[in-house]
Amino acid sequence: MPNVIEIPAMEDGQIKWHKVGEIYKHPARHSKLYKIITRLKKEIVVSPNHSLIVLDEEKMVPKVSSINQLKGKELLPTIGSLPEINSGVSEIDVLDYVEGRDIAVENGLVMIKNHSNNWKIQNGLKKIIPLDKNFLYFLGLYAAEGSTYGNNFVMITNSDKEVMNKVKQFLKSINLYKGQKINKNTLRVYCKSLVRFLQSLTGMPKNIKGKGRSCGIKKVPDFVFGLPKELIGAFLRGCYDGDGYVGKKWKIINYSSTSEMLAGGIIKLLEILGFQFRLRRRKSQQTKWRDSLCINIPYLEAKKFKELIGFYNQNKLKNLNYLVELYESKDIHQDFINYLEIPQNLSLKFREKLTANLPREDKQIYFCLFCKERITKSSKYKNKNRYYCPICHKAFYEKEVIKKTVRDYVYYDEKGKFRDGAIPWNRGLFRGRHSFKEFRDYIKKNNLEEYLKFFNSNIKWDRIEKIEPVNYEGDVYDFVVPGVENFAAGLGGIITHNTASFAGQQESYLGIKGDRQLLQAVRDCVSSLFTDRAISYREDQGFDHLKIALSVGVQKMVRSDKACAGVMFSCDTESGFADVTVINSSWGLGESVVKGRVTPDEFMVYEPLIDKYKPVVSKKLGAKEKKLIYGKEVGQATLEINVPKKEREKFTLTDQEILELAKYSVIIEKHYKRPMDMEWAKDGIDKKLYIVQARPETVQSRKRIDVLEEYILIGRKKGVLARQKKGVREFKILVQGVAIGSKIGQGEANVIKNVKDIDKFKHGQVLVTQETDPDWEPVMKIASAIVTDRGGRTCHSAIVSRELGIPCIVGTGDGTRKIKTGQKVTISCAEGETGFVYKGLTPFKVERTKVESLKRPRTKIMMNLGEPEQAFSFSFIPNDGVGLAREEFIINNY
Known part of the structure; x- marks a missing residue:
């Protein structure tokens, strides 16, 4: 049988078992990781570079988020219930679990040989044991309460008579109960092969003296996870009869263990049975004992617990029956798992859907002359209608107010009273804090099932309570799960994103021919x-x-040397705006775009309009002076040649090809559920477009958007000289190009044209060069800013500068000629799409605004969009839409 590893993962709103494609393991030495703890005390420890899946509470869909984007209150998907595996195994062969040259089988019994000639008189263990409830109950009780003494005997300790009778019943079935007496609530079973068998299944005791040798190392036997639910229930009954507790006062069913592996396994079994629970760590009162992990099941699950697990212990069963009766005596029960804050925009979407088919008629509404808010009709005065503004506390006659005619559903009569049989104005408004059960019930009742996909009982959303750094020494793991790229990890099954990828630091070679090459x-x-x-x-x-x-x-080479190639992002590379695809393209092989050797064509496609009217919102012609083709000489992989003027002056892609690539981008992003960085190529022979690489976008997807940061040059306003009281501040522009980022940097320029000279570069200088590739990265990390002659938004210089968070201007054309080494310069990327290099150190300031601290007024805030190129970045500022856009920009551009 092939060694297949499966792991729980989320697919289409359901938790399913998925095959693991690859497992990455790397050591973390003296590392600082992050422990995330949820309100139900579920835990996961992740590295700083790992990403998670959180709920976008504005859209009610999952999204990928990195650690530095988390604010600490997000909802994480966790396992609500696991599908039953049911491997179909009905019996177990002891020889599959016990090993050693001293193993012998005599008459169907497994024995341990020793140097004595009479070893055959020992109690042997049946070679084949049926997987039935008796055996699983015994295993569960041993995991909780059992221990071994040396290699000689097994001890089961429990004070309940019914529990011990069940132990005897199983031992009789395998001929190991010979009428032994129970001494101090302990039954001893002398069988060396049983000792080795149980140690193999549940963990080998530590080599220490005294009690507690096995309490911290116990685990659930691996095969238990693949059993039917009734046998899993029998195993858990043994566990709970041993270390379980039913609290009438706290109304919980508790299990405690000092073994995190055992507790983690029990959690997985409870997930397969579909139980809700809360975790808690309990500190030991004595330093010599280990801390324990507690699993608390609420009394709402008491009836289910009795049916699927139950107790033989009579005192525990009595208390369980009390919780069942308590639950059944109440008509209303609190949803245990968590709550959800319904945002205003989602509530309005619900209302729009629910009221879409209601009859509408023209009606007149009135607004205050001062605050422009809606006002209400008041009493008449001298037969004249009056209106009152509750905000301004002013009264108006009808001729003084602002009137507007709208077409809407009218639920009141001429006197303002509610019409009989009408649907009230607030039908569909569902806001504020609600349990997940309330949310699901509301969605089902109002036929809004499209919002229910990620809120079934299979997934439980648990809110982050705390994120704390932890020092870690050991190995960290990542799983590649093909198709879904996520998996469950940690205590309680938190769904985490698969981030196992390396940052392209290795060489790649093009145009390789023959085995030797x-x-x-x-x-x-x-x-x-x-x-x-x-x-x-x-x-x-x-x-x-x-x-x-x-x-x-x-990979087989695409013949883009006879056509074009480039890079594509499924989000705006500068602002992080999600609904746009950015495509860079140049003639020849795509390496010229990736390495910034050319200034490419740039196209932007607005994804929501991809199948509608004019989705291509921007087309910019690049210089494209050079192109890479396959080499013509022996041993020459590629060759850079000049591009004819006729080709430089035309776009590399047609509108149809631009849309085809954009559609690929949408499909790929939807598949990976995160912004993507892709490379593409057009084959000049078959004329087809190919996606040759796709990897996660690593900058904007990890960027925090809860803080608005604005860099402002003092004395300059958007490229125009600004007059001040003390005269005019001069801003001499040395060069300009494509702005990468929105920051301002300054320092002493250092013009370096060859990577061999990077040892001349000093920390804090401005790097000025023709182009960069990965060999430049050691000095790029210590630069205050970067300026290049060539390149576009998706070239190497642009991508790395975004990752480093430093300003960069690419495609200046002649930066290395006009800027001199040692010259003091200011690099401004804070003035829109064009970046400027100014002579001298120009003063600037940084304004930071926390979005959370901006209280939304009752008045709608609409954007005054004076600069269309900043529309994407402005979209992250809290707003209710665009109220004013300058018409000349629309006319000139479209």
């Missing part, structure tokens, strides 16, 4: 593990240099 290219790829840039990257990430594995992929 291929083998050499593979050697060169592996050798690139130890380039300066790769070593620098691993140092930053805390990876062990000698514990890195690398596989080399070989």
